[in-house]
Amino acid sequence: MLRAMTDRDFLWLAEFFFVASGAVTWLRWRIREAAGSLHRANYLAMLTGFLLQTAFLYLRGLAVGRCPLTNAFETTAFVAWGATLFYLLIGPTYRVSFLGAFTAPVVLGINAIALFFLNDTPHLALKHSPWVDFHAAIGILAAGGFALAAVVAGMYLRQERQLKSHRPARTFFLLPAIEHLEVISARLVTVGFLLLTVGMLGGVIAHHKVGPWTPGKTAWSVAVWLAFGGMLAARRAGRLRGRRWARLVIALFVWMLVTFWLVGLAPEPLQP
Amino acid sequence: MNLLVIGLNHRTAPVEVRERLAIARSRLGDASRELRETTGLQEAAVLSTCNRVEVYGLTADADAASRAARQFLAVPPHHLYELRDRECVQHLWEVVCGLDSMVLGETEILGQVKDAYAAAHAAGATGPVLNRLFQKAFAAAKHIRTTTAIARGATSVGNVAVDLAEKIFRDLAPCTVMVVGTGEISETTAKALRRRGVGGILVCSRSPDRAREFAAQMGGQAISYNDWPEHFPLVDIVITATGAPHPIVTADKLRPLLTHRRRPLFLIDISVPRNVEAACGDLEDVFLYDIDDLQQIAQNNLAAREREIANCRRLLADRLARFEQWFTQRYPA
Numbered sequence: 001m002l003r004a005m006t007d008r009d010f011l012w013l014a015e016f017f018f019v020a021s022g023a024v025t026w027l028r029w030r031i032r033e034a035a036g037s038l039h040r041a042n043y044l045a046m047l048t049g050f051l052l053q054t055a056f057l058y059l060r061g062l063a064v065g066r067c068p069l070t071n072a073f074e075t076t077a078f079v080a081w082g083a084t085l086f087y088l089l090i091g092p093t094y095r096v097s098f099l100g101a102f103t104a105p106v107v108l109g110i111n112a113i114a115l116f117f118l119n120d121t122p123h124l125a126l127k128h129s130p131w132v133d134f135h136a137a138i139g140i141l142a143a144g145g146f147a148l149a150a151v152v153a154g155m156y157l158r159q160e161r162q163l164k165s166h167r168p169a170r171t172f173f174l175l176p177a178i179e180h181l182e183v184i185s186a187r188l189v190t191v192g193f194l195l196l197t198v199g200m201l202g203g204v205i206a207h208h209k210v211g212p213w214t215p216g217k218t219a220w221s222v223a224v225w226l227a228f229g230g231m232l233a234a235r236r237a238g239r240l241r242g243r244r245w246a247r248l249v250i251a252l253f254v255w256m257l258v259t260f261w262l263v264g265l266a267p268e269p270l271q272p
Numbered sequence: 273m274n275l276l277v278i279g280l281n282h283r284t285a286p287v288e289v290r291e292r293l294a295i296a297r298s299r300l301g302d303a304s305r306e307l308r309e310t311t312g313l314q315e316a317a318v319l320s321t322c323n324r325v326e327v328y329g330l331t332a333d334a335d336a337a338s339r340a341a342r343q344f345l346a347v348p349p350h351h352l353y354e355l356r357d358r359e360c361v362q363h364l365w366e367v368v369c370g371l372d373s374m375v376l377g378e379t380e381i382l383g384q385v386k387d388a389y390a391a392a393h394a395a396g397a398t399g400p401v402l403n404r405l406f407q408k409a410f411a412a413a414k415h416i417r418t419t420t421a422i423a424r425g426a427t428s429v430g431n432v433a434v435d436l437a438e439k440i441f442r443d444l445a446p447c448t449v450m451v452v453g454t455g456e457i458s459e460t461t462a463k464a465l466r467r468r469g470v471g472g473i474l475v476c477s478r479s480p481d482r483a484r485e486f487a488a489q490m491g492g493q494a495i496s497y498n499d500w501p502e503h504f505p506l507v508d509i510v511i512t513a514t515g516a517p518h519p520i521v522t523a524d525k526l527r528p529l530l531t532h533r534r535r536p537l538f539l540i541d542i543s544v545p546r547n548v549e550a551a552c553g554d555l556e557d558v559f560l561y562d563i564d565d566l567q568q569i570a571q572n573n574l575a576a577r578e579r580e581i582a583n584c585r586r587l588l589a590d591r592l593a594r595f596e597q598w599f600t601q602r603y604p605a
Binding site: 159163164166168170172173175176177178179180183238241242243244 | 421424436438439440441442532534535536556557559561565568569
């Protein structure tokens with residue numbers, strides 16, 4: 001049966017597990033009974049979804065003969081994979097309760113956009129080079145870090161709103177302290193920014209190896225780098241924190257994703 | 273064979289009666305052994321807390337054991353309740369789960385029952401039935417606490433403030449609390465924060481002696497009442513409880529102090545009239561709670577705990593049935 005499955009089927013199957021993760025969270029929310037085992041079930045569903053995403057990327061990589069970042073569909077699915085990877089690493093490390101509940105819908109949504117709306121025709125115009133793969137993969141992994149930072153920022157805003165409203169709901173007890181959430185989102189943005197920087201350096205090397213700049217993507221990459229770098233600099237200077245930080249993290253991630261798709265839609269020679 | 277509990281609690285007896293009957297923790301083992309030797313109970317354990325005194329036993333003659341236990345307790349009969357077999361087991365399990373406590377869902381009772389059982393066991397007063405009864409009770413309590421919301425959310429003003437602080441700050445250890453004005457609620461709130469690990473406490477009061485005394489109790493530092501605005505930028509949590517007839521902390525005063533802060537500010541205003549202008553709560557990264565907010569949250573938490581009682585009883589029912597089955601197999605009717 002597995003042999004009959006296409007690579008896209010694996011992504012659909014991954015979506016099923018992200019829905020299951022959401023359902024487990026809902027159950028945990030509703031009945032509270034056996035919360036510990038449901039928490040494990042939630043994490044296992046996310047892990048299974050991640051493995052299926054990995055299977056999709058592996059099969060697609062074999063099919064296109066390079067890192068599967070040849071069109072907007074693959075790239076978007078790669079961003080979702082990166083966000084899931086960061087969740088699997090960050091969740092147990094920081095013991096962030098309920099992070100899975102916020103991550104699953106975001107990953108589900110990003111993959112759904114890819115599956116339903118984005119062009120899935122492999123675009124192999126660029127010459128193949130390991131440096132191109134390195135540049136693209138690291139850059140997209142950075143986007144995964146930004147995605148999870150946005151998820152954590154969403155948790156911050158939810159918790160902050162409950163604190164401000166003086167009416168704590170049940171999620172109040174499940175979510176961590178706002179200060180903790182802010183620190184985690186800042187660290188994720190920092191990791192994402194460092195990865196983006198490394199990816200861009202890889203892009204410079206790729207340019208020397210295989211040739212021409214793609215001006216649209218280059219300008220977009222520099223804009224994203226400046227935006228996140230500027231945000232980190234403002235935070236370091238003490239000018240950006242709390243609610244404004246959280247809102248900006250989410251806004252920048254959404255802006256980055258939307259503009260990336262727009263750049264991808266642009267006519268040659270802007271797209272790779 | 274019958275299981276039996278006879279006792280009194282905060283609902284059946286006033287504190288004057290309970291304090292007369294209370295047994296010191298160090299005497300619980302002797303009391304259990306004495307109870308077993310003098311009442312004909314085959315197994316016995318005495319539980320004594322500030323809110324209840326109860327004797328648990330296993331007997332072949334429940335009526336005779338009941339009379340003897342009532343003599344042992346020596347209080348007017350209308351203060352006492354008596355439960356047997358299934359009701360006895362259910363009662364103990366609800367006690368350890370905090371369902372029968374004055375503060376619903378409180379967790380201190382579990383430790384008190386564990387101490388009472390350990391003392392009775394060490395004194396040789398318990399046997400296989402009470403050992404199993406208490407061990408199963410502790411396991412049930414753990415299960416109930418981890419899988420229901422019976423112990424979730426504080427039900428006192430001081431602990432609500434601590435809960436909120438823990439949802440604002442990542443770690444309370446580096447936090448400094450400033451208490452402006454001393455009073456009973458500010459004292460309990462500061463103590464609750466101290467117990468949860470806040471690093472420093474600054475106390476200022478119009479009465480320097482009172483400030484010093486309060487600070488000494490808390491392991492904090494007294495500062496002059498007029499100097500509190502100077503210390504304001506250094507603190508993370510402020511408890512205001514002065515008798516001032518107007519706000520002493522206003523948004524206009526606070527705004528410039530926030531420009532260089534890198535952490536949230538938690539303002540707990542427990543004074544009436546309020547000492548902190550309501551507009552301060554609209555400032556970014558400032559979380560302002562007055563006494564009504566805290567009391568409302570405490571009441572909501574208590575109501576939420578009350579809604580959990582049925583859920584707890586449902587979860588206990590299965591375990592109760594299993595214990596009953598074990599008991600009936602051991603002692604067929």
